[in-house]
Amino acid sequence: MTVIIIGAGIGGLCLAQFLKKNGVNVQVFERDASPWDRKQGYRLHLDADGIDSIRESLSDNLFQLFELTSTHALPYTTILNTDLTLKRRIPIDEYSKTKHHIENGVAKHLNVNRATLREILLMGLEDICHYGAKFRHYESEGNTVTAYFEDGRFAKGDLLIGADGTSSVVRKQRAPEAQFMDSGARAIYGKFRLEDARRVLPQLCTADVFTAASDSRKLILGVGPVIFPVRPDLATQCLGIENVLHEQHDYVGCIVSGRKEFFGSDIENRNKTSDELQQMAIDLLHQWPGDAHLAPAAAEKGSFFYIQMNSSIPFALSSHPNVTLLGDAIHTMTPSLGRGANVALRDSILLGKEVINVVNGSKTLSESLRDYEAEMTEYGFGVVRYSAEMGTRLLGQNALPQFL
Template identity: 30%
Template structure:
C-alpha cells in the first residue's frame, strides 16, 4: 500500500481463499487477521480431494508455495474413468509422466500448507461472525457470536456459501439447484475394499444414466469418497421420515433407485464405512454483482457460489491472489477493491453463466470430461 497509515485488514474465513489472501499480503509486508468460526484447525473434517489447475497454481506461485504444493500433491490423481451404469469404461484418461495440469491434493493438506506459511497468531479460531455493521466508507464493525466487536478498515468475506459478510454488500442468497450429493466414505480401501479400489483407480470414476449419477474419488491416506448424485428436494431425508443417521434405510432406498446399475457400482452404495453425508448443492443467482464498497469485498464462494464442477477452490485462490496484489499496488483500499472486483466479477459471472444448471450434467449419460480444465 502506498499509504502512510497501515490499514487494519480482517479476513473472515480460514479456507484456502482466506488463507491465500493472508499469506500473499504478509509476503508483501501487510498484516491481516483471519477469523474463523471453527474452534481449532482440527475441529472438523476439511472434506475430500480437489484438483488445482492454472488458477490455483498461479495463486500458490504468488504465495511462494508452489514447489511445496507439488511435493505434497498427487499427480496420479488426475486419472479419470468415465463409465456406463453397466460398468463399461467409455473414456479413460491416464496422466502422462510429469503431467501437472491439475494434480490432486486433499483439502486438509492444502489448508495445512497455507496455515503453516502464516505468521503465528494470524488466525483467530472460535470467532464466528454474526454480522457486519458500520458506515459504507468505514471503519467497519465485525460483530461476533461471542458478543465481541472489532473495528477494521477492510473486511474480506472469504466465508463460503452462506457468508455472513455478503449481506453487507448484496441481497443475493444461494438457491437450491435441485441436485443433491449424498457422500459415502471408504477407509483403508486397498486392504478392506480392494474391488472398489480397483474400480476407481488412482483418481476418479464417474457414471450417469440421465436420472442419477455417481462420482467416486480417491483421496490421500488410502481413502475413497463417493458422491451419489440425484435430483431430489433439498429436504428429502426428513420428507421421507428419516434422519441422516438412518444409514440402513437410506441405503435401501438408494439401492432401489440404482437397481439397474451393475453390481460393482452398487457396491459403492452398499459397502461404505459409517453413515452418509448429505450435501444439497446450492448456487448464487447469475449474475451476482454489487456496487463497490471502499471497506468491504468478497472472494470465493462468498462472491460467486457455483455448481461443483472444478472451479470453486481454484477461483477462490485466484481471487485471493488478485485482491492481495491489488492492495499492495494501489494507493488506497478503495482503489484496490475497484480494480479487483472489475476483473473478478466479470470472470465469475461469465463462468457462472456457462455452468448454470451444470450440476445436472453430473447425472447425464454423457458424463462431463473431467480430464479437461473448466473454461476460465
C-alpha cells in the same frame, strides 16, 4: 494497512498467507471453535488457477510440502457405463472449460486432501487466526471499517473481506441484492480406503482425476483418488518443518448425486447416521447391473455425509469503499466442473495483489476494489454459469434464471 478476513476456509487462508508474506497486517476471524469442528469434504481437484495461487501465497518450503502431499492424477474426466465399463475418457481441460490453460501453456492438475491443504495454509498463521468468532455485522465510517462479533469482540481495519462461504453473513450486509438458489441436486459423500477401491472399482478410478457413471435417471456415482506421494505426517519431517500434519491414509473419495426427488427429506437426511446414508447410496443405485450398485458398500464406515447443492445467481455487485467478498461468499457454484476451490484461490491472489497496489501507492483502495470486483465477478459468475449448464445436463440440476 490492516486487513480483516472473515472466514478461515481455503480462500481466506490463501489470501492471509499472501498478505503476510508481503508484509501486510492481516487478521483472520473464524466462527468455528477450531479448524476441525466441521466435516467439510475430502478430495479437491486443483487446476492451474488453484496451484499457481497456492504457489504465490506460500513460502518455498510450505509449497514443497503442498507438492509432497498432492496426487498427480492423470488429467482425465472419465465416464463409465452403469456396469462400470469404460464409455469415454475426456481430457479434463476440455471437460472443465479450462482449455485456455493449455493454450497458455500452464495446464496442470492435482488432487488434494482438503483437510491437509487447509492445515498447510494455516501454518505460520497461528498468531493471526482467531476462532469462535461469529461475525455479526460491520460498520464503515470514513477510511475505517469495524467488524463486530457475537461474543463482544470487535476489530478495526482499513479493509474487510467476506470469505465466509455460501451462508456469508458479510455478504448479507454487503450485497443484500445477491440471490442464491437451490440447484435441485443432492449428494451423499463418502470415501473408500485405497485397497478397497482397487478391489471393487476399475483401475481408472484410482488413476484419473475424476471418474463417474450415470444412469438414465441422471443418478451419478463419482470417484476421485487421493494417493499421497509422501504420507502427510511424514512429509513435514522430510522438509524439517516443526509443525506436524495429521495422519491420513490413501483413499478414493466418492459421491452419489442426483435430483432431490430421489433423496427424500433434507431434514431427515441431515439427521441420518453415516451408516444410514451409506445404505441410501447403495439403494439409490439398486437398478445398476451386476455388482456395480454394491460399490458404495465397500466404502469406509463412518465417512458418509449429506449435502444440498446451491448456486449463486449472477448479479451486478454494487461498489463499497472498504468491504468486499471472495469465493463462495459471492459466487457459489455446484461441483459439476470441480472448479469452486480454484476460483476462490484465484480470487485470493487477485485481491491480494490489489491490496499490495494500495500499500505501495499505485492505486487507491476504491480503485483496487473496483478493478478486483470487475474481474472477479466476470470470471467467477462465468464459471457459475458453466457449472450450472453442466449440472443441468448431468444431474438434472435446475437451470439458472434465463434473464441472466
